[in-house]
Amino acid sequence: xxxxxxxxxxxxxxxxxxxxxxxxxxxxxxxxxxxxxxxxxxxxxxxxxxxxxxxxxxxxxxxxxxxxxxxxxxxxxxxxxxxxxxxxxxxxxxxxxxxxxxxxxxxxxxxxxxxxxxxxxxxxxxxxxxxxxxxxxxxxxxxxxxxxxxxxxxxxxxxxxxxxxxxxxxxxxxxxxxxxxxxxxxxxxxxxxxxxxxxxxxxxxxxxxxxxxxxxxxxxxxxxxxxxxxxxxxxxxxxxxxxxxxxxxxxxxxxxxxxxxxxxxxxxxxxxxxxxxxxxxxxxxxxxx
Ligand code: SF4
Numbered sequence: 001x002x003x004x005x006x007x008x009x010x011x012x013x014x015x016x017x018x019x020x021x022x023x024x025x026x027x028x029x030x031x032x033x034x035x036x037x038x039x040x041x042x043x044x045x046x047x048x049x050x051x052x053x054x055x056x057x058x059x060x061x062x063x064x065x066x067x068x069x070x071x072x073x074x075x076x077x078x079x080x081x082x083x084x085x086x087x088x089x090x091x092x093x094x095x096x097x098x099x100x101x102x103x104x105x106x107x108x109x110x111x112x113x114x115x116x117x118x119x120x121x122x123x124x125x126x127x128x129x130x131x132x133x134x135x136x137x138x139x140x141x142x143x144x145x146x147x148x149x150x151x152x153x154x155x156x157x158x159x160x161x162x163x164x165x166x167x168x169x170x171x172x173x174x175x176x177x178x179x180x181x182x183x184x185x186x187x188x189x190x191x192x193x194x195x196x197x198x199x200x201x202x203x204x205x206x207x208x209x210x211x212x213x214x215x216x217x218x219x220x221x222x223x224x225x226x227x228x229x230x231x232x233x234x235x236x237x238x239x240x241x242x243x244x245x246x247x248x249x250x251x252x253x254x255x256x257x258x259x260x261x262x263x264x265x266x267x268x269x270x271x272x273x274x275x276x277x278x279x280x281x282x283x284x285x286x287x288x289x
Contacts, residue, residue, distance in 0.1 A: 014247040016060040024186035027246035035066035048272035055082040062089040099145035106152035150176040158183040159196040167213030188259035241284035255279040
């Protein structure tokens with residue numbers, strides 16, 4: 001039976017105000033599709049009958065000038081929307097205006113000390129970073145505005161942060177879901193992050209230490225853990241388990257090489273048909289949810 005429970009990620013723009021060394025949001029698409037085009041894509045995706053949730057990502061999605069129009073167009077179908085952001089443009093006014101519209105907000109946080117954030121490249125060109133206190137204020141306000149919201153933290157483990165540990169922050173803010181991702185090698189001939197890859201052993205050591213700080217025992221084959229209120233997801237392998245429409249509007253396959261292969265143009269071609277061409281590992285996908 002076809003899985004009708006899919007979560008599709010719309011990477012609504014490629015550009016970003018940060019420059020993380022591991023970044024794999026590279027679609028070869030500097031132009032940004034306007035909201036009108038994303039509405040066509042959302043309609044195509046949702047009409048497949050296979051999708052239970054849409055996640056808005058980037059680049060930094062808050063840099064898309066019509067991001068909330070895209071969100072509203074998805075919500076009009078009764079489909080919940082999540083967001084993954086670096087948080088730098090999420091102001092108090094933005095949260096008050098838009099915080100109720102999201103089921104989950106995920107912050108990408110690989111480190112919290114200013115030095116390590118800058119080494120990762122998780123900072124603006126002038127070196128501005130978000131302090132732990134500022135992240136905490138954003139989380140508090142989101143929960144005040146929307147008590148139902150789920151807060152997620154995504155952490156990519158690379159050579160740069162492999163000895164770090166965000167567990168105290170996760171506990172302090174009762175984060176709902178902490179996703180630990182082993183950095184995937186990305187190389188499209190222009191951008192290459194292979195210089196900061198980690199081995200399975202290095203990644204497992206990070207996860208084991210983080211879980212220990214949360215009072216949970218690590219097991220190498222386990223993906224999901226429960227640490228109090230926090231669900232921890234530890235993923236060594238992402239490829240083939242993530243449904244992605246890039247900033248170019250194409251459904252993308254990440255299993256063929258170290259970058260992306262275009263499967264179908266979701267502005268013109270049928271998404272449900274495109275899914276049949278995609279290499280997608282159901283077991284890997286299910287293990288996460
Ligand atoms: S914040 Fe995200 S999109 Fe921006 S550079 Fe970092 S990883 Fe890439």
